[in-house]
Amino acid sequence: MNYFGSGQWQSASLFNKEQLMQIQQDFLRSWQELNQLAQKGELKPLRNRRFRAEAWSQDQSSLLSAHVWQLYADTLEKMAYAVTDSPQVQSRLAFAAMQWAEALSPANYLFTNPDALQTAVQTQGQSLIQGLQNFFHDAQRGRMQQTDESKFAVGENLAVTPGAVVYENELLQLIQYQPQQSSVYETPLFIVPPNINKYYILDLQQENSFVRYALEQGMQVYLISWRNPLPNDDDGILDATWGDYLEHGILQSMQVAQDISGAAKLNALGFCVGGTMLASALSLAKARGENSVQSMTLLTSMLDFHDVGIMRVFVDEASALLREWMLSGSKIMLASDLATTFSFLRPSELVWNYVTSNYLKGETPPAFDILYWNADSTNLGGAFYTWYFRNTYLENNLKVPGKVKVDNIPIDFSQLSLPTYMYASIDDHIVPWRTAYASTALLPGADRFVLGASGHIAGVINPPAQNRRHYWAYDTAETAVFPGMADDWLAAAPKHDGSWWGDWVQWLVSHAGKKKTAPKTLGNKNYPVIEDAPGRYVKVRAVA
16 A cells, blocks of 8 residues: 555655655655564554554554554644645645545544444444434534533523623624622723624633623623624624724723723733734824823734634635635625634534534534534624735734824734733643734833633633642743743743733733722713613524
């Protein structure tokens, strides 16, 4: 069995011939070793969790096919990086190779998956019948079910922290939460979630709600719930620009929060794209002489988009022009397109794993609140999406002082001298942590950077009560002098057990002012309560 044609690959001018020869030799050597081990019955189980079921180890021929597949996948990846061309081309080839290899995994097919076959025998074929039902149900919905969605409902067991909508416009609803303590800090916390997803990732269930945790620490909390635009909306939201989201979204809502709370300033927090939007809005306000924010927190956010990780495979001028042309007509970037893109960034975990469990084995995926939230995705207005893609991922304009302007007012991060706390996750594939760290060079007020374990969501949603994971951070509370290289920072940063939430609260308290009696009512005469939280905007689904 030879995956390398005789001379086909070696004659290709794109490849480094010496590297290709070494890859071929390594492949053949590993192939021979696998065959020898299989003949002796000494193949060991793979670490890949898709082959961990005992049935794989019990059948040496199936285990051999899994090992051969892993060897094939690893070899394709090596070949992609043997291309003597730009890193962009290498990344795209590696991404394509990964998609191809994952699609060919023996775990994906009934007759090459001993675990699925064993389940079919044990259930007398019922697993196959249920798998077909699962497949047809997903086909009707147009998406794959990754969790038991029947177990969750927004406003019933998700996003249930008590509060009220106190302001709304065509872009958002503003939620004011009921204080959880009799006394609260005088400087409220104002939260800007990403408009690419719904806000309740920060308010899932009681035991893992970031919002509830902040309230329990004595914070007054205001939070934006972005509206989910629909294809038939005709009130202008599909044409809303980046500047509209900054002006009529973030800055307008801040004024409402100040009016209701009576606070001169707010502590502002932005998560993911919300952090990019927040820093941009504050820069805009700063340029106009407005200074209503005491401190800023950025969670897994990028201001400098010089390295966007695996997302770079989708970023080039042709892609930008294609989207601009397509969205000039439809005016909406559908949630299904975004969700598919994000899923195929990690196809083994977010696509093929469910093909095996849902369809081949007829299983119902377990109930998991984060995956329910992930499926409850949002559309984006075309004007917002195309501007954002071009000015951040493609051209990296935001980091250049004054290059981006809103109503002829320049955005300049170097003028944001307010104290800033930055958090990143070490295994984040959406916001690479080293790219998040690059914000320390853009923000003169940056005084704390914390790096947490796990990925984009699981790293952030890590309540202290669970005592899970760990984080890296300097012990000193003094203003940090950040090394230029992220790896130099990590090399010197101590590792701490548990959640980073306590570290953040300790920092936030130093900017939250004095304690005062908690307000007994929500809203005020200028901004009366519209409806109870979570509000109706967050309940609008982009997909069935």
